Amino acid sequence: GTEFYISADDPRITGNPKLAQLGGVYMVAPGVVRNDDGSYSENTQLVTVEAYNKEFYRRANVETNTFDASFLKLREIRLGFALPRQLLGRTLFTGVSFAIYGRNLMTFTNYPLYDPEIAALDGNSMVVGIENGSIPSTKSYGLNVNISF
Numbered sequence: 001g002t003e004f005y006i007s008a009d010d011p012r013i014t015g016n017p018k019l020a021q022l023g024g025v026y027m028v029a030p031g032v033v034r035n036d037d038g039s040y041s042e043n044t045q046l047v048t049v050e051a052y053n054k055e056f057y058r059r060a061n062v063e064t065n066t067f068d069a070s071f072l073k074l075r076e077i078r079l080g081f082a083l084p085r086q087l088l089g090r091t092l093f094t095g096v097s098f099a100i101y102g103r104n105l106m107t108f109t110n111y112p113l114y115d116p117e118i119a120a121l122d123g124n125s126m127v128v129g130i131e132n133g134s135i136p137s138t139k140s141y142g143l144n145v146n147i148s149f
Contacts, residue, residue, distance in 0.1 A: 004028070004049070012046050019046075027052055071109035073117075077102050080144070095148035103140045 006013065008023035019026065027049050032040040080099030088096060107115060115137045 004030075006046075016046075025049060029056075067111055069109070069111050071107055071111060071117075073104070073108070074106040075104065077105060092149055093147055095146070097144075097146045099144040099146075101142050101144065104137045105139060 004027040005024055006026050006028070008014075008021050010023075013019050013021060013023075013026060025048055026046050028046055029043055029052050031043050033043050033045070034040055078099055078101040080097055082095065082097040085095075088094065117137065
């Protein structure tokens with residue numbers, strides 16, 4: 001369904017008996033190739049989508065896998081209320097307060113992956129600046145009740 005999709009009836013597939021006659025398996029990567037004389041021409045080489053993605057997104061491909069990780073995060077918001085002492089005058093309590101909170105509610109970023117703060121694990125150590133197999137940070141919500149005697 002992308003602009004790179006090549007259907008099974010495309011002559012580049014049907015005309016090559018070595019290729020599996022399947023649509024969506026092959027693509028022509030965007031860009032140019034260098035000719036023997038040093039000039040450039042549009043790329044026309046048919047490759048599998050899997051091969052393209054393995055090459056394009058490999059960790060060593062620094063140019064295509066370096067992102068601006070600037071972000072603004074709403075890390076925590078809390079709304080609390082303490083009962084006035086006048087209401088507690090004839091009770092055993094010296095203070096009662098309630099609060100609701102939320103953590104990791106929003107992240108504003110152009111970073112294409114999940115969360116710019118996440119680091120990856122390499123064995124048993126954290127690798128700063130490399131995100132691999134990370135999942136989004138969790139949002140959490142809660143309620144606090146504090147009672148003092």
